[in-house]
Each structure stands twice: as C-alpha cells, then as structure tokens.
Amino acid sequence: MFTRKQFIVKSSAALSVLAIPNFLFSLTKDLNMKEKDLFEVLIIGGSYSGLSAGLALARARRKVLIIDSNQPCNRQTPYSHNFLTQDGTKPAEIASIAKTQLEKYDTVQFKDDVADSATVTDYGFEVKTQTGKIFYTKKLIMATGLRDLLPAIPGLKESWGISVIHCPYCHGYEFNDQATSIIANGSTGVGLVKLISNWSKQITLFTDGPSTLTADEMVLLQRKRIEIVETKIQALEHQNGMISRVLLSDGSSKDCRAVYMRPPVEQHSDIPLRLGAEFTAQGLLKVAESRLTTVPNLYACGDNSSHRSVASAVFTGSLAGSMVNASLIDAEFI
Numbered sequence: 001m002f003t004r005k006q007f008i009v010k011s012s013a014a015l016s017v018l019a020i021p022n023f024l025f026s027l028t029k030d031l032n033m034k035e036k037d038l039f040e041v042l043i044i045g046g047s048y049s050g051l052s053a054g055l056a057l058a059r060a061r062r063k064v065l066i067i068d069s070n071q072p073c074n075r076q077t078p079y080s081h082n083f084l085t086q087d088g089t090k091p092a093e094i095a096s097i098a099k100t101q102l103e104k105y106d107t108v109q110f111k112d113d114v115a116d117s118a119t120v121t122d123y124g125f126e127v128k129t130q131t132g133k134i135f136y137t138k139k140l141i142m143a144t145g146l147r148d149l150l151p152a153i154p155g156l157k158e159s160w161g162i163s164v165i166h167c168p169y170c171h172g173y174e175f176n177d178q179a180t181s182i183i184a185n186g187s188t189g190v191g192l193v194k195l196i197s198n199w200s201k202q203i204t205l206f207t208d209g210p211s212t213l214t215a216d217e218m219v220l221l222q223r224k225r226i227e228i229v230e231t232k233i234q235a236l237e238h239q240n241g242m243i244s245r246v247l248l249s250d251g252s253s254k255d256c257r258a259v260y261m262r263p264p265v266e267q268h269s270d271i272p273l274r275l276g277a278e279f280t281a282q283g284l285l286k287v288a289e290s291r292l293t294t295v296p297n298l299y300a301c302g303d304n305s306s307h308r309s310v311a312s313a314v315f316t317g318s319l320a321g322s323m324v325n326a327s328l329i330d331a332e333f334i
Contacts, residue, residue, distance in 0.1 A: 038136045039065045041324055042127055044115040044269065045143030047072045048310050049302025049317035051098040053141050056321025058105035062328065065135060066102075067127070069114045073145050073268070073303070076241065077161035082169050083310040094310070111135075118271045124297055138297065139324045142285065143317060144269040145303040151183075151208075151263065155236030155243075162241030164259040170309060172199040175258035180204070181246050183233065183261040186212040193226055196260055204254055206246060208233050229254065267304055290327075291320035299324055 041057050043050045046068025057064045072091065074080070080091045102108050113129040124138040150157050156164055165171040180200040182192045185207040193205055204227045207213070211230050213221070221228060232249040236259065246254045265283065267273065278286040278294040285305040287293055293300050301320040302313040 037134065039063050039109075040137065040328060041065075041139045041141060041321075042067065042125070042135055042137035043141045043143055044118075044127070044271065045145060045302065046070075046099070046110065047095060047143065047145065047302070048098070048313040049145075049320070050141070050143030051095065051102060052314045052317030053143060053301055053321035053324070054102050054108055054317075055098070056318050057325055058102060058108045060321070060325040061107060062325060064108045065111060065137070066108065067111045067113055067115045067129065067135075070112060073148065074161055077171075079174075080310050081171060081173065083314070086310075091310075115269065115271060118275060120275065120295075139328065140298050141291075141320055141324060142269065142272055142293075142298065142300045142304060143302045143320075144267070144271075146265040146308070147268045149264045149266060153233055153236060155238050156259075159236060159238045159241040159243055159259070163238065163243040163257065164236065164261065166260065166262055167309065168196055168199050168260070171258075172196070175199065178202065178257040179255055181206055181243075181254065181256040181259045183208055183259060185209075186214075187217070188262060189213065190217050190221065192260055192262065193221060193224075197224070200258075203227075204229060204246075204256070206233060206254075269304075272298065272300065272304075290323040291316060292323070292327075297327075 040063045043053055043064065043066045046066045050066055050068065054064055054066050072095070074091045077091055079088050080094060081087050086094050111129070111133070113131050113133060115127055116130045117128045118140060119126045124136065125140045127135045127137065127140070148160065150160060177200050179202045180196060181204050182189060182196060183206045184192050189205050189207065190213065193203055196203060205221065206229045209230065209232055211228060229248070231252070233246060234249045235247045236243055237245040237247055243256055243259055246256055267283065272285055272293060272295070275295050275298060277298060280286050285293055285300040287300050287305045291299045291301050299320045301316040306312050306316050
C-alpha cells in the first residue's frame with residue numbers, strides 16, 4: 001500500500017531494520033512515536049458521515065483511524081426516514097451495518113474515545129484523546145455533528161427526536177394530518193408553519209411568550225386559520241416520548257401529537273475552533289466543495305458543515321473521503 005523506506009534504529013540490544021511509510025519516516029526517528037499510532041487519515045466522529053468517509057478511504061487503501069464516543073445526536077430517534085434503501089430503519093442499525101462492513105478492511109481501525117484536542121504540526125496533526133492516547137495523522141476529518149441546545153421545558157428533552165422533531169422530511173409522514181404544535185416565534189415561526197402545512201392543517205403556533213410576529217405575519221397566519229398562543233409553555237405531557245398535550249402556565253392545555261421546533265445548535269467539538277477554522281453565520285464549519293475547511297489538511301462532513309439529514313451526511317462523508325484521498329495522491333505524485 002505504501003512506498004517504503006528502510007532505516008536503522010540503534011538500541012542497547014541490537015540493530016533493527018524497519019520498513020515504514022514514506023510520510024512517517026521522519027516521525028519514527030522519535031522512538032516515542034510508534035507506527036501503530038501513525039495514520040494517513042484520522043476521522044473524529046463515527047456516525048453516518050464519518051463511516052461514509054472511512055469507507056471511501058478504506059477502498060482507496062488508506063490507513064485510517066476513526067475515533068468515536070458512541071453518542072450520536074439521533075440516539076433517541078426510533079426510526080430513520082428519507083434515506084434510500086433504509087427508510088424506516090433504526091439509526092443504530094444503519095450505523096452498525098456500516099461499521100461491520102468497514103471492519104472488513106484491514107487498513108481501518110476504530111477507537112472508542114473522545115478526541116480532546118488537535119495540534120497542527122509539520123507533518124499534519126497530533127490528536128489527543130480524553131483517555132490520554134496520542135495519534136498522528138497527515139489529514140484530519142471532522143465528522144462530529146452538532147449539539148442541540150434544547151429549552152428547559154419539562155418533557156421536551158425526553159421527547160426530542162421521537163415526537164418533538166425538527167425535520168418533516170425525516171419524520172413528518174408519521175404524523176400526517178394529526179394535531180401539530182410548532183414552538184417558534186417571528187419569521188422562524190411563520191416559515192415553519194408554511195412548511196408543516198404540507199403535512200397537517202391542524203397547526204397551533206406557540207410563541208412561548210410575547211409574539212414577535214409582524215402585523216403582516218399575523219394577518220397571514222390568521223387568514224390561514226392558524227391559532228397563535230403566546231402563553232408560556234409549562235411542560236410537554238408525554239408517554240415514553242410520545243406527546244399528548246402542551247401544558248401552559250395559565251393552567252390551560254392543548255392536545256397535540258407532534259411538536260416541531262428548530263432549537264439553536266452548537267458544534268459538538270471545539271477542535272476546529274481552536275485550530276482557527278472559520279464558520280458560517282449559521283455556526284456551521286465553512287468548507288469548500290472538496291469539504292476542505294479554511295485550515296489546511298482539515299476537512300469536515302456531516303451536520304457540522306451541511307444540511308442536517310442522514311442522506312446528506314452520507315454524501316458529504318463519501319465526498320470528503322474521496323477528496324482527502326485525491327489530495328494525498330497529489331502530494332505523493334511529485
């Protein structure tokens with residue numbers, strides 16, 4: 001797989017001749033660096049996008065390490081939808097199948113851990129984990145996703161991804177024509193009402209406090225017979241994550257079977273920020289078409305830098321893997 005060099009290492013016992021990859025030659029002069037900890041590509045995040053990137057690189061015969069904490073953002077979601085051939089499959093099952101297929105490639109390794117930091121070096125990156133492991137890599141792919149910043153409404157966290165959802169394309173069909181609540185305000189609320197009206201006409205907009213809708217927006221929603229509730233939400237009543245009612249602070253309530261909202265998000269990992277990467281106005285990693293960030297040799301794929309869906313994560317991961325391989329080929333073909 002690699003172009004090999006030989007070099008001699010002196011020890012108190014004897015001389016050993018070692019064969020190692022070209023790009024690792026200078027690194028292994030430091031005897032503290034073991035070849036098993038050196039990789040061509042390291043992927044942080046082992047969900048859909050990370051595994052997809054890993055597959056592309058595995059089939060390109062690259063030495064790859066995937067570090068994952070096993071805490072995907074959709075771990076509460078019972079079924080994944082709108083992903084060709086896997087519609088209605090459990091998210092964990094999709095990831096498990098993908099990992100099993102990747103394990104067949106002997107150049108790919110997995111590490112159950114949390115990547116804590118990364119440092120730019122002359123040869124690429126040094127990555128440290130929470131358990132104290134240190135790995136070295138030429139290219140680094142961030143497939144770490146986003147963290148949802150959910151409001152402190154009792155019942156909301158327990159129902160997130162089950163009946164409190166953010167994407168009708170992923171989950172809306174299952175709540176077709178049912179009583180639906182939207183928690184949002186202002187133009188965001190109007191946008192969600194318009195979108196969700198394709199799936200249900202029984203919509204109530206909860207602004208969870210004073211409305212910030214403009215006069216024109218109010219007229220538009222009233223014309224469409226959308227009920228607007230400004231009373232603060234006290235809790236979401238549910239059974240195993242399935243919503244039944246929105247409870248309000250004035251003691252009243254509203255029956256519903258699905259709640260849509262778009263909570264603010266943050267990057268799940270601050271490694272790109274500490275490396276100096278740039279972000280979009282929406283807080284996503286800024287990437288080129290090749291998935292390369294503004295930091296040399298640092299790539300991103302999945303939710304941290306693109307539209308939030310399983311299909312998009314798989315696509316951007318595969319693209320990132322192939323583009324990283326192309327970059328490595330260019331560097332080697334000099």
